[in-house]
């Protein structure tokens with residue numbers, strides 16, 4: 001599928017080892033042990049209803065290749081520590097299970113996104129004394145299909161460097177668990193990787209790929225790799241800098257995760273005193289992207305949590321109003337929304353590995369407040385896409401509010417009202433001001449989250465500005481009532 005196909009989708013990101021076990025066998029899962037808890041591809045198949053009923057139509061799973069077993073930081077249960085790209089990770093199931101997952105998704109018209117790691121492998125050091133001249137000894141012959149030291153860059157660690165050459169050619173990891181950096185300057189290595197991605201995408205019917213560590217490989221490696229993949233490419237560039245993130249957009253990959261916006265969102269809604277200004281003033285990534293080929297669609301992915309960051313409630317101290325506002329902002333803006341499994345269950349794990357809890361421990365409950373919230377948000381986005389053909393290509397804009405804890409985002413037909421006042425009922429609720437002229441006088445709007453009506457000012461007093469007062473610190477997603485159908489398309493019937 002293309003970037004344009006993906007732009008209409010919303011993605012459920014899961015950690016394969018932590019989402020569902022085969023036959024729903026219930027295993028304990030202590031995240032601090034950094035080991036396999038038993039999730040599998042078959043387990044995912046059995047819980048696709050759970051994902052689809054929330055309104056998701058794409059699933060991003062963990063990297064599928066064989067990983068290092070015992071390391072100083074536990075096992076490769078997350079999938080980012082490849083040892084052999086040509087073998088599947090046996091902990092997740094058999095080849096036929098992964099193919100069955102792909103088929104099951106497609107039978108539901110859902111997309112499969114594979115996560116691919118080509119920047120590095122994981123190498124368990126075989127020496128204990130590490131000298132500056134020879135940092136550590138690795139068994140390169142076990143890193144396949146490459147297998148020789150020349151297929152990797154010389155040993156050096158990236159550490160805290162921001163030097164682009166160091167980011168690209170030195171190694172992630174540390175001396176306890178080095179991540180040997182693939183020599184992506186070598187034409188033979190490049191050809192092998194391009195052939196590998198082509199085969200992997202076709203073998204497992206991937207509709208798109210999430211690419212790990214994009215900023216750690218030279219930019220001009222990516223266009224051929226993306227072309228070989230032949231499907232939508234979504235790159236991870238972990239940065240707070242919008243200009244840096246955007247420099248890869250379209251030029252290296254079709255889409256990038258909007259990490260800058262992630263940080264701005266956490267700053268805005270992470271506490272009731274969060275600063276809302278960066279979120280509103282930062283330029284959008286597509287606006288900063290290098291000029292792309294005519295007609296080339298570029299895309300950002302919006303998210304509030306992922307497997308590398310502490311879960312949002314671990315910042316927002318379980319204030320449900322802050323969580324609901326932050327989650328809302330992800331679904332109503334320009335980016336394709338990505339929800340990290342477990343957010344809908346209210347999981348609160350902190351930094352890696354605490355943020356990778358087993359979902360089966362909460363029993364896939366669907367009568368939870370955040371499950372309902374996610375469902376309403378997906379329905380709102382789908383309604384907007386259906387009602388306005390230009391929804392996906394029209395940039396959202398912030399409408400300045402005088403109240404310091406109020407935000408308003410317009411992306412027609414959605415008008416979203418956000419606040420970081422929090423759930424504390426004694427807090428004075430902020431008022432949003434819908435500018436005069438935005439809607440015809442007396443138009444009825446409906447908040448798709450609470451299914452309550454708001455009537456636009458009749459303009460008799462000459463003002464015409466509509467005031468909406470927040471309730472309990474909750475966000476609102478408004479659309480004209482005329483857009484809702486009686487039977488309902490999932491959005492406030």
Ligand code: ABC
Pocket residue numbers: 073078080081117172173177212213214236238239240307308352353
């Ligand atoms: C394991 C343990 C950790 C332990 C660590 C040493 O080892 O679980 O508890 O601290 C995989 C596993 C991890 C594992 C790592 C290392 O491998 O999932 O559990 O950690 O062995 C991707 C994947 C990620 C994956 C890898 C490596 C790469 O999404 O899951 O991790 O295969 C860098 C990379 C980025 C990478 C990330 C983990 O590391 O660029 O691609 N993600 C700064 C740098 C970033 C850097 C980041 C690391 O630090 O600019 O380049 O990301 O945290 C500030 C933040 C900064 C931040 C800046 C932008 O903003 O405080 O941290 O970024 O505000």
Ligand code: CA
Pocket residue numbers: 119167168169170181182216217
């Ligand atoms: Ca590299």
